[in-house]
Amino acid sequence: MRKSDPQFNQLNKLHHFLSIDGLDKTTLTHILDTAEGFTSVNDKSIKNVPLLRGKTVANLFFENSTRTRTAFELAAKRLSADILNIDLVSSSTKKGESLLDTLRVLEALQSDMFVVRHSDSGAADFIARHVSPAINVINGGDGQHAHPTQAMLDMFTIRRHKGSFDNLCVVIIGDIKHSRVARSGIAALVTLGVPDVRVVGPQTLMPADVESLGVTVYQDINKALAGADVVMGLRLQNERMTSATIPSTGEFFQAYGLTPERLRLAKPDAIVMHPGPTNRGVEIAASVADGEQSVILQQVTFGIAVRMAVMSIIMGHGEEVRLLEMNNV
């Protein structure tokens, strides 16, 4: 049934982590439960666990991102893996043959896992389909497609604060169209059973097919925020906008900025999330980003445990893959 999904190996085990699409509730819950176990590593004087000792993780960043790269790097180090940071932004790599060439070189460096960040949608998927079967691939964000580890750390943060996903109302505000965070987040929320997922933003920043993802579209932010348990802001992605889609950042803030007044429309115990980096005064007021309801910095901290969980789950089937290859020969 999952034969066509490149995320699963022939034994139906999660081998790559590319997208929330295709993953069921059990798999997502398993990741969250495993991450819960990793949160205690910070209590120890030696914060590493020896799980991936002797393994090599290569961060392949075709697109700049200090924050995500650092989070993956720290997660790999906490698992005792060796980490290679390979800056590919400046290289002339493009999809197709040259990307494959790059891939072969990186394979020759004897890495066990690739974390791929790319400005083209589908890049991580492409690499996963062409990489040697012993290598695991994690999507660290590809174009406007997916950012599944961000979605999982968001889900972890929500579960920590709200206990479960049943009966929640989650509002996602802003640039839904260009946001892989929104796309993966919506998929995870729906899969985990959140009954009321709302998106709100200007028509120009709303993907045409968004309702088919299982969300309700709002034009009026005040209506969208009414009764919300979780409010998720998104960064306005200027670098992904090819034409003028909003009049100005100031007007965007007027219409869709998350202000203290608007936040009061949500439930009193609502949490405020944002994947960062935040544009203060554009999508979120500084007093909200730094306010009592903000869990933005917790998201960063939980991101380590969640990435440790994903890495150790997908790397835990190495021997099975080798046995499989032996049997196939």
Next chain:
Amino acid sequence: MTTFSSNEVDNWLAHMQHELSAIASTDGAFLMIGIRTGGVDVGRHLHEALELEEPLGELNISFYRDDFSTIGLHPVVGPSQVPVSVEGRHIVLVDDVLSTGRTVRAAMNEIFDYGRPASITLAVLVQRRGHELPIRADIIGHTLDVPDDEHVSLDANTMTVSVGQKNQ
């Protein structure tokens, strides 16, 4: 399948409690840490019976196991919780069944990541054969001589121990 009743298991626990009291009178207060999940169940009984003041520590050794590269991640049963510093302390490490010694090795590795204890004493409810490492228990509730293909398990709800074929 053989089952040992809760009365029998209580006797084993009472024996362990007696020996642990003797340790406490020589070395002073010790810090008790159970290995999840069975070791925590045994630890809770001993902790209560000995009226220890400091909370029972709990170790989840999933991330320290030596078989990750062959069989992957074991089910994670909640985070480790060691609420009191282990630095310079006498530790009593509790597990339900000691067989190969690999779990205890993993647990000791994890304890040393929390700090450097003065000593570690190993207390197990059941010791069976199958040692693969030079690790022996100091305090043993009961020794069972069972074949390698049989499984020894503690039912924490009834506090009974059963011995039977694996995969049952």
